[in-house]
Amino acid sequence: MNSFEYYNPVRVVFGPGTLQRVGEEAAKLGTSAMIVSYADHKLLKPVLTQAESLMKAAGVSSITFLEVEPNPEIGTVERGVQIAKESGVDMVVGIGGGSAMDAAKAIAAGFYYSGDLWNMVYSRHDNVDAIPPEKALPMLMVSTLPATASEMNQCAVVSNPALKEKSYIWGECLFPKTAILDPELTTTLPTFQTACGAADTISHVLEIYFNGQDKSDLLHRWQEGVMRNVIENLPKVLANEADIDARTELQWTATCALNGWASPGDAWTPMHQVGHVLTSRHGINHGSTLSIIMPAWMEYYKSTKPERCFTFATRVMGIDPEGKSQSEVIDEGLCAFRRFLKTSGVPITMSEKGVTKADIPAIVEGVKTVSFGSDGMLSCNPPVSAEDISNILLKAL
Amino acid sequence: MNSFEYYNPVRVVFGPGTLQRVGEEAAKLGTSAMIVSYADHKLLKPVLTQAESLMKAAGVSSITFLEVEPNPEIGTVERGVQIAKESGVDMVVGIGGGSAMDAAKAIAAGFYYSGDLWNMVYSRHDNVDAIPPEKALPMLMVSTLPATASEMNQCAVVSNPALKEKSYIWGECLFPKTAILDPELTTTLPTFQTACGAADTISHVLEIYFNGQDKSDLLHRWQEGVMRNVIENLPKVLANEADIDARTELQWTATCALNGWASPGDAWTPMHQVGHVLTSRHGINHGSTLSIIMPAWMEYYKSTKPERCFTFATRVMGIDPEGKSQSEVIDEGLCAFRRFLKTSGVPITMSEKGVTKADIPAIVEGVKTVSFGSDGMLSCNPPVSAEDISNILLKAL
Numbered sequence: 001m002n003s004f005e006y007y008n009p010v011r012v013v014f015g016p017g018t019l020q021r022v023g024e025e026a027a028k029l030g031t032s033a034m035i036v037s038y039a040d041h042k043l044l045k046p047v048l049t050q051a052e053s054l055m056k057a058a059g060v061s062s063i064t065f066l067e068v069e070p071n072p073e074i075g076t077v078e079r080g081v082q083i084a085k086e087s088g089v090d091m092v093v094g095i096g097g098g099s100a101m102d103a104a105k106a107i108a109a110g111f112y113y114s115g116d117l118w119n120m121v122y123s124r125h126d127n128v129d130a131i132p133p134e135k136a137l138p139m140l141m142v143s144t145l146p147a148t149a150s151e152m153n154q155c156a157v158v159s160n161p162a163l164k165e166k167s168y169i170w171g172e173c174l175f176p177k178t179a180i181l182d183p184e185l186t187t188t189l190p191t192f193q194t195a196c197g198a199a200d201t202i203s204h205v206l207e208i209y210f211n212g213q214d215k216s217d218l219l220h221r222w223q224e225g226v227m228r229n230v231i232e233n234l235p236k237v238l239a240n241e242a243d244i245d246a247r248t249e250l251q252w253t254a255t256c257a258l259n260g261w262a263s264p265g266d267a268w269t270p271m272h273q274v275g276h277v278l279t280s281r282h283g284i285n286h287g288s289t290l291s292i293i294m295p296a297w298m299e300y301y302k303s304t305k306p307e308r309c310f311t312f313a314t315r316v317m318g319i320d321p322e323g324k325s326q327s328e329v330i331d332e333g334l335c336a337f338r339r340f341l342k343t344s345g346v347p348i349t350m351s352e353k354g355v356t357k358a359d360i361p362a363i364v365e366g367v368k369t370v371s372f373g374s375d376g377m378l379s380c381n382p383p384v385s386a387e388d389i390s391n392i393l394l395k396a397l
Numbered sequence: 398m399n400s401f402e403y404y405n406p407v408r409v410v411f412g413p414g415t416l417q418r419v420g421e422e423a424a425k426l427g428t429s430a431m432i433v434s435y436a437d438h439k440l441l442k443p444v445l446t447q448a449e450s451l452m453k454a455a456g457v458s459s460i461t462f463l464e465v466e467p468n469p470e471i472g473t474v475e476r477g478v479q480i481a482k483e484s485g486v487d488m489v490v491g492i493g494g495g496s497a498m499d500a501a502k503a504i505a506a507g508f509y510y511s512g513d514l515w516n517m518v519y520s521r522h523d524n525v526d527a528i529p530p531e532k533a534l535p536m537l538m539v540s541t542l543p544a545t546a547s548e549m550n551q552c553a554v555v556s557n558p559a560l561k562e563k564s565y566i567w568g569e570c571l572f573p574k575t576a577i578l579d580p581e582l583t584t585t586l587p588t589f590q591t592a593c594g595a596a597d598t599i600s601h602v603l604e605i606y607f608n609g610q611d612k613s614d615l616l617h618r619w620q621e622g623v624m625r626n627v628i629e630n631l632p633k634v635l636a637n638e639a640d641i642d643a644r645t646e647l648q649w650t651a652t653c654a655l656n657g658w659a660s661p662g663d664a665w666t667p668m669h670q671v672g673h674v675l676t677s678r679h680g681i682n683h684g685s686t687l688s689i690i691m692p693a694w695m696e697y698y699k700s701t702k703p704e705r706c707f708t709f710a711t712r713v714m715g716i717d718p719e720g721k722s723q724s725e726v727i728d729e730g731l732c733a734f735r736r737f738l739k740t741s742g743v744p745i746t747m748s749e750k751g752v753t754k755a756d757i758p759a760i761v762e763g764v765k766t767v768s769f770g771s772d773g774m775l776s777c778n779p780p781v782s783a784e785d786i787s788n789i790l791l792k793a794l
Contacts (some may be wrong), residue, residue, distance in 0.1 A: 001645045003412020008405070014661070015400020205752045218626040218650050225618030232614060253615050261658050264411070 001216040009180045009354040011151045014252060016244055018181040019387060022093075023052045023058030024141060029177050030091035030241035033062040034084050036299055039093045042068055043188055044096060051142060056319020063087050065107070066215065067287060068096070071159045071166060071279055071286070074104035074118050080107035081117065084137070091138045094176075097145030097197070098157070098286070104141065105174045109133035118160060132171040139176040139376040139378040144185045146247075146254035147197030147287065149204070151179035153259055165370050166276040177312060183248040185324045195344040196287025197254060198234045202227050203271060203290040210301055210308055211380045212266040220311070222262045227251045227316045234310035234344055240266060252311055270371075271297055277366035284353045291346035292353070295338050296396035300388070309333065350396050359392045398613040400638040401662020407549045408575045411649060413641055416579040419448045419490075420455030420538060426535040426574055427488035428794050431481050433501035434492045438463055439447060440585055440637055441493060446490060448503045448539060462504070465493070468556045468563060468676055468683070469500035471515050477504035478514065478668035481534070488535045491573075493556070494542030494594070495683070501538065502553035502571045503790050506530035515557060519567045523623040529568040536573040541582045542683065543648040544594030546655035556677060557704070562767050563673040578652065580645040588635055592741040593684025594651060595631045599624050600668060601654040607698055607705055609663040617708070619659045624713045626650045667768075667777040668694055671786060674763035681750045688743035689750070692735050693793035697785070699727055706730065757790045 013021050026033055033055060037048055048064070053336055065080045067198045084092070084107055092111075094104025110117045112135040122130045141151040150156065154174040159166040186194075205223035212219075214335050230253055230345020232323075237247035256262060274348075275289030284292070302309055310326055313319040317340075350356075365384050367378065377383035410418050428615055430452060435447055445461070452459055462477045480627075481489070481504055489508075491501025493788050507514045509532040517525045538548040547553065551571040556563040602620035610618075627650055633643035653659060672686030681689070699706055707723055710716040710730020714737075718726045747753075752760075761783050766774065774780035781789075 001412075001642075001649055003415065004409075006409040006411065007407075012401075012403040012661075014403065015398075019399065216626075216646060216649070218622050218646065218653065221622030221625060225615050225622065229613075229615040230620060247398075249613060249615065252398055252613070255613065256658075261578050261653075266408075316628075342703060 001219070002265040004372065006260055006264045007172065007177065007261050008152065010175050012152060012181065013178065014181045016182060016184045016248065018180070019047065019050065019142065019181050020054065022140070023054035023056075023060065024093065024181055025178045025180065026055045026060045026093060026140050027058040029140055030089075030359050031060055032087075032089045032106070033060055033091045033093045034080070034087065035062050035064045035090040035093045035095060036068060036107060037066050037100045038068050039066060041096075041352045043334060044185065047142070047144065047185055048095060051093065055093070059253060061141045062093070062178050062385070063089065065197050072106070074158050074160050077103060077106040077110055077158060078117055081110035084111050090230075091140065093140045093142065095142040095144065097143070097148045099332050100201060101141050101143065101148070101150040102158065103355070104139060105136070105150065105160050105176070106169055107137050107171065108136040109156075109171070109173055109302040120169045121158065121167045123199075124311055132169065133173055134171065134268065137174040141179045142185070143179060143181050143251070143255075145189060145193060145197050146186060147200040148169050148253040149255045149258035151176060152182055152255050159325070162221030164280045164366065166280040166368055181249045181251055183244060185253055186245065186247045187242050189241075189391050191241065191343055194237055194250070195234065195346045196285055198230050198250060199287040199291040199294075199341060201250070201254040201257045202230050203294055205262050206264040206294055207269050207271050208266050209303060210298065211268050211270055211314065212263060213268070215382050219263060219266070224315045226257045226262055229315070231340055267378045268381065270384060273371035273378060274367050274393070276365070276370065277363050278350070279356070281363060281366055282355055282359070288347050288353065291341045291348055291352055292396050294394070295341070295348055296392050297332060297335070298334055300392050302327070306330060339370040351391070357394070357397060360390055363393060366391050398663040399610055399614070403657055403661045404569065405549065405572065405657050407572050407656075409578065409652070410575065411578045411580060413581045414442065415577050416447065416539065417451065419537070419577055420451035420453075421658050422486065422575045422577065422631065423452045423457045423490060423537050424455040426537055427486075428457055429484075429486045430457055430465050430488045431477070431484065431486040431489045431504070431777075432459050432461045432490045433465060433477060433504060434461070434497045435465050435470060436463060437708060438493075438520050439649065444539070444541065444582055445492060448490065452490070459543055460486065460488070460792065465497050465500040467496050468554075469496050469503070471555050471557050474500060474503040474507055474555060475791070484680035485745050486534070488537065490537045491653045492539040492541065493781050494554060495545030495547045498538050498540065498545070498547040499553040500554065502533070502547065502565055502573070503535060503555050505536050506533040506553075506566065506568070506570055506686050508534050517566045518555065518564045529566065529710055530570055531568065533570040538576045539574045539582070540576060540648070542579050542586060542590060543583060543651035544597040546652045547623070548573060548578065549652050549656040561763065562675045563677040564767055578648055580641060583644045583648055584641065585640050586637065586638075587740055591634055591647070591681055592743050594630065595627050595741065596684040596688040596691075596738060596743050598654045599627050599652040599689055602659050602670050603691055604666050605660040605663050606709065607695065608665050609660060609701060611664075616663070621712045623650055623654045623659055627738055628713070635741060650700060664776065665776045667781060670768035670775060671760070671764050671790070672756060673767065674760050675747070675752070678760060678763055679750060679752055680757070685744050685750065688738045688745055689747055689793050690789070692731060692738070692745055693789050695731055697736070697794045699731070701725070705728060747790070753774075754791070754794060756789055760790060761786050
């Protein structure tokens with residue numbers, strides 16, 4: 001196993017009906033909240049109204065900041081911070097999926113931040129050293145989309161359209177105080193968003209499973225557990241959107257995929273780095289970038305990491321190895337994974353989203369700008385070069 | 398899945414060599430520490446000396462309280478509290494296995510507790526309502542025995558020899574601030590203690606796997622991962638005590654077995670309840686009580702929970718089900734588990750420890766006194782009666 005430091009102080013309130021706890025939990029954190037959610041909040045309207053009223057009943061007044069777009073932009077964060085300061089709120093409540101929660105986290109940290117908020121962004125590799133935030137307003141998250149685990153981690157992803165960059169803010173002050181995960185809130189999620197969230201969940205452990213440094217069988221088995229649980233429960237939800245048991249499984253599994261438990265000390269996410277560029281340059285939603293990149297990247301690893309591909313095929317995809325060669329098993333596993341993704345309704349090639357071979361050099365350049373290290377490589381096991389990424393993207397066409 | 402609330406704010410510093418961090422980490426918590434460890438600390442002497450000197454170099458003075466016995470007694474805790482108060486320390490450093498850490502936790506909480514410290518004990522079912530502690534001195538734990546996960550949970554087990562009771566203190570104030578897990582410190586552990594710790598680790602998830610309320614496949618797979626990892630790594634350590642990779646696996650696996658991750662919201666531990674009575678009445682060490690009780694209890698479940706027994710056999714013990722009946726597979730799995738325990742050097746019957754059929758009624762009575770609910774049953778899935786426990790103990794003879 002790796003050496004690591006682990007810390008995650010988020011209090012989780014999990015289970016169907018737990019939205020009812022939002023007032024009581026908010027009251028532990030402050031008296032005056034800013035509720036942060038989407039500009040497009042048609043589906044969430046009843047949740048927002050209920051949260052506001054439960055908080056009011058618990059003695060917590062609130063204002064709303066309903067301006068967040070998918071892949072929240074730094075300008076939106078800046079507006080949120082300005083309003084939070086003007087209103088003198090003492091806490092932030094994020095309600096929604098990863099984008100709403102990430103915006104809420106960035107606003108909570110931006111509240112105390114001096115200078116250009118884009119300086120908070122940690123992982124850009126331009127000439128400006130990031131200065132991560134060290135203090136934030138206390139946060140309560142109500143997660144309505146099982147995917148990013150933002151409700152239980154110290155990361156917020158924000159985009160800068162001027163720079164065509166999408167990257168991370170990272171720091172202990174970004175841990176929410178409390179996360180409410182009520183699977184009943186996810187039963188109205190459209191099928192496509194549910195599937196995208198599931199692809200994102202799988203990617204959070206699959207990245208580590210294939211690219212991580214760690215050889216711990218405990219962690220591999222936990223990562224396999226996450227992937228299997230998504231693969232078993234997503235079809236149930238797609239067949240019956242109201243299946244609360246399967247929704248419940250998907251929600252907790254998504255949180256466990258990126259709260260540090262399944263990969264302490266192992267945080268390389270090369271597939272996400274490439275995915276972020278597909279989002280920032282081609283507007284492809286986050287989950288879809290990963291459903292496209294994962295199989296292509298695994299194709300690339302068939303020759304270099306056959307043993308890991310084999311355990312993926314047998315333990316995750318349930319391929320029976322009896323009487324088959326290793327490469328047959330690997331191919332069957334990858335084929336089954338592609339079929340699972342395709343059946344779920346998410347894209348598995350860039351061409352489905354209008355990206356062509358001619359776009360590849362600019363995408364690679366985008367990854368280099370945002371995510372390459374000073375060694376001229378993308379952190380991975382082993383590190384990958386610009387040429388490697390180009391070859392992987394060719395397999396994703 | 399169950400509904401649950403989860404919270405665990407312990408900062409973990411994990412990896413070979415991390416004892417070097419003890420001064421730096423202690424200095425974040427206070428300036429004057431009480432180091433709590435065993436009366437019999439021959440093996441730990443170099444660690445204690447090094448910790449003291451690293452803390453001193455970091456500006457943290459310390460006194461030592463080296464009086465803890467295996468299964469720490471409430472009288473020992475009382476003496477520790479008295480000395481801590483007289484010395485005016487502002488933090489507690491527990492160094493050792495579960496008993497040393499539990500004593501350290503009880504002392505840290507007892508420091509602020511009014512009245513009889515035995516009132517802190519939470520799970521007795523006598524006529525005195527327990528009053529759990531609400532405040533404790535900040536704690537740093539250096540865990541040297543992979544077993545109890547005390548370094549990363551909110552529980553401390555203490556014994557009362559006058560009452561022949563062994564039970565829990567439970568409360569959020571018992572979470573250590575920081576846990577240092579340095580697998581190098583475990584390489585000098587005697588073989589038998591290592592095996593007892595491994596049996597304890599397995600029991601922490603096996604209890605939930607068989608008796609829990611939760612049907613989540615994610616959690617079952619995580620529990621299986623814990624058990625498999627112990628089963629794979631313990632033999633390596635028993636063959637080569639200095640195998641740092643296997644020691645590292647065992648240590649993190651032990652922590653993960655009881656820090657809440659593998660069973661959030663599912664905390665019934667009927668096997669532990671019976672085990673505690675075997676300790677308090679017959680002096681059998683904790684790990685051995687569990688290596689004795691686990692197979693007997695599983696024998697009992699062969700008829701009532703055959704499906705769970707089957708997945709244990711195939712997924713945990715690796716039994717190939719091909720061409721076998723369900724009951725054959727189950728028997729092979731249980732047989733393989735008994736063989737694993739026996740080969741590891743821990744007892745698998747009460748008679749090996751001198752306990753006879755005639756002792757069973759008093760043991761059952763002990764479980765009733767300490768752990769039965771007001772419904773006259775022991776919490777379990779389904780709940781078990783005094784007669785059930787008696788039958789299970791007959792299978793453990």
